[in-house]
Amino acid sequence: MKLRALAETLGGAVVGDGDIEITRISTLESAGAGDLAFLANSRYESQLAATKAAAVIVDAPRSHQLNYLIHPNPYFAFCQALKVISPAPGHRLHPGISSLTSIDPDVTLGENAHVGNFVEIASGTKIGDNCKIMTGAVIGRNCELGNNCLIYPNVTIYDDTVIGNNVSIHAGTVIGSDGFGYAQDKGTHHKVYQIGRVRIEDDVEIGANCTVDRAALGETIIGAGTKIDNLVQIAHNVKIGRGCLIVSQVGIAGSTTIGNYVVLAGQAGIVGHLNIPDRVTIAAQAGVSGTLKEGTIYAGSPQRELKEFKILEAHLSRLPEKMAELKRLKAEVEDLKKRLPES
């Protein structure tokens, strides 16, 4: 594809040779002839000098003698270029149902289904069109999946789970396992039956080896367009809004509600029965247990507003020095006391 045509498709402009052929997307560092690279993080600016890329996506032309695809959001343009040039995830899996499966007779499978080897789909489950259920995946009873879902190998989906359209769930993830609920009586932990379910809305992607527990009663919900990384724990009755980003190894405890467009960075933990307002950002490893304000960034465990966290960190770095000052001051005051005439 010519650079000019690609730029038009992406809504960008060309500076340089628009006739150059683009055949692949690559990084600045490893790009060669025919490769389109991108610069979206200033950390890699210095790689422009040596890149062998046929063209580079940037937000504004640079001084280097290169072909540029100019776009106000280079990372988004790169993302869209990949969609034009590279095939979609799961493209190698053609419609068809392996003979090495167990699909209950009353399962409804939409058009163009791919069902891999050693898959089980249990009684009462309905699956929409164009879904790819990959090797070793297990889908329990009375589940519903929408259209265009990708269920990767060895995923386990417990009974009663409801999943929307365009949902991808990566390998090893478990959806609908029992919530961690026990009632104590005379020193024994009695299991609280978990009779709710999980509901995942449209356009959600969930990474590998995550766990999303079914509700004790009612629903655990993951809202439309929310993206979840690997090894994330979503406890029972958690409700997550739309468009959230939840990074690897985050844990969200039971019955907490997360608003829309919330970002939880890696290894953050959120206690139970909390309300996280819209557009909050939680820094990596933060521990959240308090009341938060909409659109605000928090860090630390227990969490503080980011600006307070940074001020506190700066004070902590100076603490040894300040404690030495305090000691000297104490000596000086002692000295002053001696030098003062008795009152």
Place this chain on the structure above:
Amino acid sequence: MKLRALAETLGGAVVGDGDIEITRISTLESAGAGDLAFLANSRYESQLAATKAAAVIVDAPRSHQLNYLIHPNPYFAFCQALKVISPAPGHRLHPGISSLTSIDPDVTLGENAHVGNFVEIASGTKIGDNCKIMTGAVIGRNCELGNNCLIYPNVTIYDDTVIGNNVSIHAGTVIGSDGFGYAQDKGTHHKVYQIGRVRIEDDVEIGANCTVDRAALGETIIGAGTKIDNLVQIAHNVKIGRGCLIVSQVGIAGSTTIGNYVVLAGQAGIVGHLNIPDRVTIAAQAGVSGTLKEGTIYAGSPQRELKEFKILEAHLSRLPEKMAELKRLKAEVEDLKKRLPES
């Protein structure tokens, strides 16, 4: 079932209409006709006003015109009510052995076994009565499982594992993988063969995608009645006592011994070769590396007693202000020094 009959079964009393029919258990918020709700957390007290529940489990009657099931431990009563009204986990899986399995001829399977599709049970393994081994689960050689165990889909149990009665292990969990043991010599990490095993006592429940490593030598032990949430790591030679609660994403390093009735909250980490005494509680995200006292609550990383942790946190919140005070005081002392006659 009539409310009165249910109350009698649970050892509670009725205030209101004991003849009302209870057909389901629900939350205060979503309850409708025929639903029994419960109030066990004061956070939800305000939902009493608007609930449409047929009856509510409470510890003492409220002013709202509702039917009440009075019980000193409402959460436990709710737990028991679920057992009366809802079927037990795994109830949909009937005894029977799928033809799509690999069960070694010398495996012993007890009565009423359910063995799902694509299950492997290897040579020498003995499984008790009423066990349900679900789709894709793999049970290695020379394992022993007691009665009434639920092994969920895609669980992997390595060779030699010993599991008691009434044990549930949720999907994706791995029991008996090699411990992380290497001996260094001349810059190379040499694998230490892990020739021990895992032993899980009666009434243990383990969540989804956990990892419990086999011992290097001897046993990794999970004591009777201990409950473990999702994504928890139990390293080799860890010994966990009875009745512990281990919340999601906790990690316990090698050779550590945990007493009885210990609670480890989410994302806490315990270093290796430690002894945690009975009834200790570790707060979420705490990092434990020191000597602890029985029955005590700890928080923070490194851990401090909770009361000290709270005092320190309060001081940290005031640290910027206190450092400003220190600065002013320093200036005042300088000023005093100037004002004092030379001694």
Place this chain on the structure above:
Amino acid sequence: MKLRALAETLGGAVVGDGDIEITRISTLESAGAGDLAFLANSRYESQLAATKAAAVIVDAPRSHQLNYLIHPNPYFAFCQALKVISPAPGHRLHPGISSLTSIDPDVTLGENAHVGNFVEIASGTKIGDNCKIMTGAVIGRNCELGNNCLIYPNVTIYDDTVIGNNVSIHAGTVIGSDGFGYAQDKGTHHKVYQIGRVRIEDDVEIGANCTVDRAALGETIIGAGTKIDNLVQIAHNVKIGRGCLIVSQVGIAGSTTIGNYVVLAGQAGIVGHLNIPDRVTIAAQAGVSGTLKEGTIYAGSPQRELKEFKILEAHLSRLPEKMAELKRLKAEVEDLKKRLPES
């Protein structure tokens, strides 16, 4: 095997009866007749007095009347003794291919392959000699595995993954899942296709339920001889050097480069786009986001050099007392001010 012969094999010396027969390796505590125990951690020194071991590996003879195998590195000698006396991992799995598998006709399988039940190996994949692919493992298209690899049950290896010789991957681990990459545009997270791959070099061991994401572009790399514990997250485009030790529940964010012989202790988190120099050690639960120095130990979140971290921790422990001192000092200065004649 006689103790003397074993000592010779391990390059150690005997103090005591070299003719005693060693039949097993055990701990000091549980050892009986015929057992070789070892003392590598001074914490267990007191167990020498009561051990019933036939012989004990130590770095120097002790006063207890025991047979000793003297070796400068007792833990390494123990490791090597296990290799002499105990069979290697996977020894129970004989060469042979189960009939309950799906192996594409164009797959290349080396000599002595063991392929367990319900395994899928997809088109274009090449597997070296002496590999054991265990029950339920899924290996995607166009993968390459070297010789002597152990792929444990229910592992998922996505398309295009390259794995060297002598690599072990424990149950439930996922290699090659999509990296967490989305480009935002008008409030929507657009998936960035992840078209790179994972490359794992020789002699790597990866624990259970880990996740290693494929690169967005290019490669995610795990260097030769690196050992990874359970539940570890390696994000897209991470490059890990040789001989690293990465303990359970560590998370490494995208595009970070880790040098050689780096140690990351349990639950540590490393932010993205970072360079960790050679021989750095990161303490448990540390959060790393800054520039580090080669061969240095760091702790805390955000990380500090260990010695600074310890000094800061000591100051924090004294902070309540120091703040009381500050308060008293303030009062004293007020008092001094009153006692001073007006200037």
